[in-house]
Amino acid sequence: MDNFKNKKDKAIRILSEPKDSKLITHLNSCVHCGLCAESCMYYLATNDEKYIPAKKVDIISSIYQRYCTFTGKYFPVLTGSKELDEETKDEMIDLLFGACTLCGRCTKHCSIGVDISYVVRTGRQMLSEMDMVPATLQSTVNAAVQTGNNMSIPTEEFTDTLAWLEDELKNEVNDPMAAIPLNVTNTNILYTLNPREPKFFPLSISAMAKVFYAAKESWTLSTIMYDVTNYAYFTSNNEEAIIIAQRLYDEMLNLNSNRCILAECGHGSRAFRWEAPNYLRKKFPFEVITAVELLAEYISSGRIKLDKELNKEVMTLHDPCNLVREGGVIEQQRYIMKNTVCNFVEMTPHGTENFCCGGGGGQLAMSEYNERRMKIAEIKAEQIRRTGAKVVVTPCHNCVDQLMQIDNKFKLGVKIKTLAEIVADAIILE
Amino acid sequence: MKFYQLVSFTAFLICLISLSYHFFRLVKLGSPKDYSSKIGNLYSAIPYSFIGAMNPLKKESAYLHYPTYAAGILYHSGTFISFILYFLFLFSFSFSDFLQYILICGLAVSIASGIGIFIKRVSLKKLRYLSCPDDYISNLLVTAFQIFTLLATISESNATYYNIGAALLFLYLPLGKLKHSLYFFAARFHLGYYYGWRGIWPVKNHK
Ligand code: SF4
Ligand code: SF4
Numbered sequence: 001m002d003n004f005k006n007k008k009d010k011a012i013r014i015l016s017e018p019k020d021s022k023l024i025t026h027l028n029s030c031v032h033c034g035l036c037a038e039s040c041m042y043y044l045a046t047n048d049e050k051y052i053p054a055k056k057v058d059i060i061s062s063i064y065q066r067y068c069t070f071t072g073k074y075f076p077v078l079t080g081s082k083e084l085d086e087e088t089k090d091e092m093i094d095l096l097f098g099a100c101t102l103c104g105r106c107t108k109h110c111s112i113g114v115d116i117s118y119v120v121r122t123g124r125q126m127l128s129e130m131d132m133v134p135a136t137l138q139s140t141v142n143a144a145v146q147t148g149n150n151m152s153i154p155t156e157e158f159t160d161t162l163a164w165l166e167d168e169l170k171n172e173v174n175d176p177m178a179a180i181p182l183n184v185t186n187t188n189i190l191y192t193l194n195p196r197e198p199k200f201f202p203l204s205i206s207a208m209a210k211v212f213y214a215a216k217e218s219w220t221l222s223t224i225m226y227d228v229t230n231y232a233y234f235t236s237n238n239e240e241a242i243i244i245a246q247r248l249y250d251e252m253l254n255l256n257s258n259r260c261i262l263a264e265c266g267h268g269s270r271a272f273r274w275e276a277p278n279y280l281r282k283k284f285p286f287e288v289i290t291a292v293e294l295l296a297e298y299i300s301s302g303r304i305k306l307d308k309e310l311n312k313e314v315m316t317l318h319d320p321c322n323l324v325r326e327g328g329v330i331e332q333q334r335y336i337m338k339n340t341v342c343n344f345v346e347m348t349p350h351g352t353e354n355f356c357c358g359g360g361g362g363q364l365a366m367s368e369y370n371e372r373r374m375k376i377a378e379i380k381a382e383q384i385r386r387t388g389a390k391v392v393v394t395p396c397h398n399c400v401d402q403l404m405q406i407d408n409k410f411k412l413g414v415k416i417k418t419l420a421e422i423v424a425d426a427i428i429l430e
Numbered sequence: 431m432k433f434y435q436l437v438s439f440t441a442f443l444i445c446l447i448s449l450s451y452h453f454f455r456l457v458k459l460g461s462p463k464d465y466s467s468k469i470g471n472l473y474s475a476i477p478y479s480f481i482g483a484m485n486p487l488k489k490e491s492a493y494l495h496y497p498t499y500a501a502g503i504l505y506h507s508g509t510f511i512s513f514i515l516y517f518l519f520l521f522s523f524s525f526s527d528f529l530q531y532i533l534i535c536g537l538a539v540s541i542a543s544g545i546g547i548f549i550k551r552v553s554l555k556k557l558r559y560l561s562c563p564d565d566y567i568s569n570l571l572v573t574a575f576q577i578f579t580l581l582a583t584i585s586e587s588n589a590t591y592y593n594i595g596a597a598l599l600f601l602y603l604p605l606g607k608l609k610h611s612l613y614f615f616a617a618r619f620h621l622g623y624y625y626g627w628r629g630i631w632p633v634k635n636h637k
Contacts, residue, residue: 021459025616028452031607032560035491035498049559058560071564071605079606080562111491111502112610113479113617115624274628277465284467328469328629352633 004130008084011126015064022115023122027061029114030054036116039109041355042099045376053106053116056095060123063088089132096123097134098369102234103321103356117326125236133235140231140365141240148247149227151195159223161198165206172206173213173429180209183255184220190257191219191291192228192248192272194265194397201397204264207424211295214427215303219261225251228268233275234362245276252286259287261294264395264418266320267360270327290323292395295423296332299339306426311341315422316389318347318380318403319354320396333395336419340426345387355379357394359402374409377402381410395419434593435520441597442516448604449612456616461623468627475626479618482632498550501543508540509572512579516596519582519589530583537580544573564606572608575599 018024034052037043042051049055058080065072065081072081082088104117127133133141144150149158159182166180181187191212197205212219225247232241252260262269269290277284298304317337323329330351337344347354358377363369384392384406392403392414403416431439486492492499511533525533548569551557578595581588602608625631 018459020462021456021616022462022620024459025456025613025620029610029613029617031610032557032562032565033491033498033502034554034557034560035495037556038494039490049556052556052560054560075605077563078567079564107621109490111489111499112614113483113621115617115621274466277467278462281465283465288467325630326628330630331634352630 004086007130010129012063012067012084014122014126014129015060016068022118024064026057026115026119027064029112030057030061031112032058033111035111036106036109039106041101041103041105041358041376041379042372045378050095051099053100053110054114056100056123057114057116057119059088059092059095060119060126063126084126089127089130092123092127093132093134096120096127097137097362097366098372101321101356101358101360101363103360104326105321105353105355108325108352121236124234125238128235128237133237134366134368136366136368137231137235137362140362141235141237144227144229144231144244145240148225149195150229150231151199153195153198155223158198158226161202162205162221165202165209168206169209169213173210175213178209178213180205181220182223185254186256187218187220188257189217189219189259189261189294190252190255191221191226191261192263192268193221193226194229194263194268195227196397196401197263201400201418204397204418204420207418207420208263208291210424210427211298211304211420214305214429215298220255220257222251222255224254228263228265228272230268230271230276231362231365233267233271234365238279241271241275242279245272245279248272249276249280249284252284257286259289260284262288262290264291264397264420266322266324266327266396266398269329270322274327290327290329290395292323292329292332292336292419295419296335299336299423304423305428305430306340306423307428308340308342308426310426311422312343313341313390314343314345314388315341315391315393316345316347316384316387317350318357318384318392318394318396318399319351320394320399321354321356321360323395324354325352329395333393333419336423337393340422341393345389347383347387355383357399357402357406359398359405364398364401373402374405377406378410381406381412384412384414385410389414391415391417391422393417393419393422431520432589434590438516438593438597438600439520441600445600445603449609452604452609452612461620464627466627470626470629470631472623472626475631476619476622478632479622479625480615483621484618488633498547501546504540505543505547505572508537508543508576511536511540512576515579515583519592525583533583534580537576537583541573541576541580544569544576548573567602568606568608571595571599571602 036053040053062080062082063084065079071079100120102117106116140150143152162180170178230244273288357380358373363373400416407414575595578592582592
């Protein structure tokens, strides 16, 4: 009992001792108008009011009211203030971990401007303080913290995969000098990977290696730290997020590269570009950009030549929430598509308005919510179906995984590719 | 100043002090320090948050709910006008017949909007689920204040009820959701700052 009280006190301190005005602003702003409901795929797919985004804000703000405000302390019924007890804690886990992909779509459409996904992340942080992160998600973080990558891939397996890919690259470009460089110092670029790539989708590594080859880039991969993901961002455990972010930061300094290129991974790119400097509380002395921006740069500067006739199928684009709505990379992928494929059809809606694939926020790692995850995916399936596309391109390996499951479940008959793959398919080697 | 005016004005001062506490706490806590490399422009993003991003064509909360959106705008306008009238009444400001007629019509529409919003909250399951007593009380108090304002605009003989209504509203305002009259601005600021820092706002690609 004492143990729960201690943990509860730690969780409440997150609300009662805010670092800045952002948290209390968003906890005091919701007017319960309910107009955010239709912006959230959980509500749209289920029509269940418990999934209205405001309800996810409400569960945190009602605890805030109870412990940190005059009205909540003395007239709790008036504002619906809540004790942080076992029942509330279970509801928090279900709503904040199990029913939110942190896609941020509701925030953009909220009538007031409540940053709903930020409040959800604060709630996750409270649960993290209480050791209540779902074990499935926590195990992914543990793997990264303990082994250096979230899939616990042994270094030998990783280097073997890369050696094989390097041979393939030499054959494909017909150049015995073509390489996938490892642990080279003083290169222009340190390239990162989502561990799903060496584990399940090695062709996306080949694709990017081919692009680097065509661009005559000075680049390297690191065998010490290549994992672009940071699942502690999803658990909102800042101590673990710092450990993971610090490793990539240290490896950049260690290899003395100029530019850190974040692989096609929505949350990974967000976690390192936008969150890591704040985890580590320092400005980075090197450039951090995403692979999407780099590909667009290669095309616009003429460093790679493309023939879009090589990509004839009708293709559509899925915008990963963390890269686009929350990360500001909006136009570059469209520029790449227009220069790389003959038939590009946008989804409706798209860009910063796009719907999440349903796999964000750590959902893919939490098998206990699989059924719910695939239920909300019907919105994305319908978006894809309406485009008539045969290929769905997305610059995120987590989205790739979810989209493949969507294709399978909803019988869409589409192929899922990354941007690097379609660029590599269209490259003309000189 | 008459006794009932003194009562409502005292309530107003309590409200002002309380909201000032909230305001200065926000200022003291300040904005989050962001160590990441900014790619956007805060000088265009923050104004965009208050203006462009509030465009009803850009928000599902508006364009998927036009009747509610219109009622909300009218109701908030009516509240704003009622507050202005409160101070004009304090200084015994008198209106021309034409202006009085406009005010009465405007307030009547605003009151109808407030009642409509209340009916919506009571009748929709989804809104009942979200609502706590404060939501109903706030809506009723503001609507009642507007009704009293309308009556006071028609005749000075309604001034006692009017000032009691105003006092109740002023005393209640800092306790519950009506605080959004202050926090709304802080929320828009933070949102503009956040999206602006990352180059997401002002939006370049449209729906
Ligand atoms: S739209 Fe915004 S203010 Fe309205 S209920 Fe949703 S979160 Fe609250
Ligand atoms: S962030 Fe996305 S999933 Fe979460 S409540 Fe908002 S719209 Fe729904």
